[in-house]
Amino acid sequence: MREVWTTSRIRAAEDVVLARTQSGALMRRAAFAVSVRAARMLRERTGRVTGRHVVLLVGAGNNGGDALWAGAFLRRRGVGVTAVLLAPDKAHPEGLSALRRAGGRVVLAQDVGDVPAEADLVIDGIVGLAARGGLRPDAAALVERATAPILAVDLPSGVDPDTGAVTGPAVTAAATVTFGAYKPLHVLHPAASHCGDVHLIDIGLRPELGEPDTRVLDPDDVATRLPLPRPADDKYTQGVVGIAAGGSTYPGAAVLTTSGAVLTKSGMVRYAGSAADVVRARWPEVIATGSLSDAGRVQAWVTGPGLGTASGARETVREVLAAGVPVIADADAVNLLAAHPDLWDAREPGTPLVLTPHEREFARLAGDVGHDRVAAVTAAAKRYNAVVLLKGHSTVIADPKGHVFVHYTGRAWPATAGSGDVLSGIIGALLAAGIAPLYAAACAAWLHDSAATIAASGAPVPASLIAEAIPAAIRGLRVSA
Numbered sequence: 001m002r003e004v005w006t007t008s009r010i011r012a013a014e015d016v017v018l019a020r021t022q023s024g025a026l027m028r029r030a031a032f033a034v035s036v037r038a039a040r041m042l043r044e045r046t047g048r049v050t051g052r053h054v055v056l057l058v059g060a061g062n063n064g065g066d067a068l069w070a071g072a073f074l075r076r077r078g079v080g081v082t083a084v085l086l087a088p089d090k091a092h093p094e095g096l097s098a099l100r101r102a103g104g105r106v107v108l109a110q111d112v113g114d115v116p117a118e119a120d121l122v123i124d125g126i127v128g129l130a131a132r133g134g135l136r137p138d139a140a141a142l143v144e145r146a147t148a149p150i151l152a153v154d155l156p157s158g159v160d161p162d163t164g165a166v167t168g169p170a171v172t173a174a175a176t177v178t179f180g181a182y183k184p185l186h187v188l189h190p191a192a193s194h195c196g197d198v199h200l201i202d203i204g205l206r207p208e209l210g211e212p213d214t215r216v217l218d219p220d221d222v223a224t225r226l227p228l229p230r231p232a233d234d235k236y237t238q239g240v241v242g243i244a245a246g247g248s249t250y251p252g253a254a255v256l257t258t259s260g261a262v263l264t265k266s267g268m269v270r271y272a273g274s275a276a277d278v279v280r281a282r283w284p285e286v287i288a289t290g291s292l293s294d295a296g297r298v299q300a301w302v303t304g305p306g307l308g309t310a311s312g313a314r315e316t317v318r319e320v321l322a323a324g325v326p327v328i329a330d331a332d333a334v335n336l337l338a339a340h341p342d343l344w345d346a347r348e349p350g351t352p353l354v355l356t357p358h359e360r361e362f363a364r365l366a367g368d369v370g371h372d373r374v375a376a377v378t379a380a381a382k383r384y385n386a387v388v389l390l391k392g393h394s395t396v397i398a399d400p401k402g403h404v405f406v407h408y409t410g411r412a413w414p415a416t417a418g419s420g421d422v423l424s425g426i427i428g429a430l431l432a433a434g435i436a437p438l439y440a441a442a443c444a445a446w447l448h449d450s451a452a453t454i455a456a457s458g459a460p461v462p463a464s465l466i467a468e469a470i471p472a473a474i475r476g477l478r479v480s481a
């Protein structure tokens, strides 16, 4: 599990560690790690370290101090170093003298205007944890014209550390070296796409950090939770999933949602709705009926994909919410809940609910997502006493207690029509297996993305093929776990 802390929590932990550490030691440790990564990048990209040239972009704070110290360490390895100071009066004094002592050159941004042409690598020490808003114009102009790859110190300057928002010019790094802990920007789109590979350096903060604000599942977290049939199981004991989705207008949604459920786990899937014939034709093992009243017992319901918003659909959502089992409500079920608040009254109190809106559905339900996706999703989860999974390039999942998972891979293969239907089916299968809703949603997001990557194998794929790759994604997990 990767754990993520907001900047205020990291600062608080830093204060504790700083109080018992020799002055400057933490910064030198951080900067040394930056210099090691920079040297590795020089070797990988140019074949050697000695004789190469690194340019430091140095802002007003400790982030610039890290860059200056890293420059001093690189000088010891025979690297030519030029520091470009953006705020000469505020450049970190000890870092600056260390670089000068080591033979580094120091120039002012206002004098040079451009990143010196001899740069083989640029180190971005413009701003770190204190960053607010996009790069200021002088920094933005330098960064825009830099042609060498950029190694970001702690984070790519110009992105918001806590929300991952990018509201102005920002560095796009080839790699980022971060200290003590991952911060939200490292896993939240769009900032995460500016980081390149992120390398976490231990500076002794972990014991002081406490519970993380956000978590990211690793493959083995998913592997240990995925349900597999055990010797004593039969088709019922593994949890039966009910699908109340699709219809005569959108029979494909019924098939895709059912595919997600059928391929995620053994046991039984029931379908109830007007696409029963189409579902049966694709999946003969599914017990398909035309109406909910004939559906039989299930341990979780999936509703919403392709359901429409007519009165029949509203009744379906009402019945499913009243069934007394966990429900995953996607797409039109979210729209219906937004448009008809009385539907909430149908919900059997205490039964788990997972809502899986994309941004427009989220806006209908709970207002504009805005720049702070984690805050928006957490607030909606509390308001509706539900697990809310907000789809997108980083998927954010929160429960009413404020626990948050983010799924981000940097790949966008799932962005195809109907792939959300497949995700709903996966979540339903995991809920029916008795997995806690927050983990059901988070594991499903992981599995769905992994299936998409396998199916895509470098070329775009439709949702049906994403569903068909679910078994391969599960097999891959079992091999790696």
Ligand SMILES: NC(=O)C1=CN([C@@H]2O[C@H](COP(=O)(O)OP(=O)(O)OC[C@H]3O[C@@H](n4cnc5c(N)ncnc54)[C@H](O)[C@@H]3O)[C@@H](O)[C@H]2O)[C@@H](O)CC1
Binding pocket: 014, 018, 026, 027, 028, 030, 031, 059, 060, 061, 062, 063, 064, 066, 126, 127, 128, 129, 130, 131, 132, 133, 134, 135, 136, 139, 153, 154, 158, 179, 203
């Ligand atoms: N506290 C510590 O002991 C450690 C801190 N470290 C470094 O210190 C950094 C935090 O340092 P600081 O708190 O001094 O602050 P920063 O270095 O992040 O910011 C410095 C100044 O930049 C300006 N600024 C804010 N947004 C800007 C923008 N968008 N464009 C241009 N300038 C902007 C602000 O005036 C701010 O005061 C961390 O990110 C990390 O790199 C590391 O050395 C590890 C140890």
Ligand SMILES: Nc1ncnc2c1ncn2[C@@H]1O[C@H](COP(=O)(O)OP(=O)(O)O)[C@@H](O)[C@H]1O
Binding pocket: 331, 358, 390, 391, 392, 393, 394, 395, 411, 412, 413, 414, 415, 416, 417, 418, 419, 420, 421, 422, 423, 448
């Ligand atoms: N740019 C993207 N990168 C990665 N995943 C994405 C991106 N855009 C959408 N997705 C994912 O694709 C799926 C699309 O779901 P949804 O919007 O409900 O589509 P549909 O209604 O057509 O099924 C979700 O799992 C979402 O997180």
Ligand SMILES: [K+]
Binding pocket: 063, 124, 125, 126, 127, 128, 152, 153, 154, 155, 156, 157
């Ligand atoms: K930076």
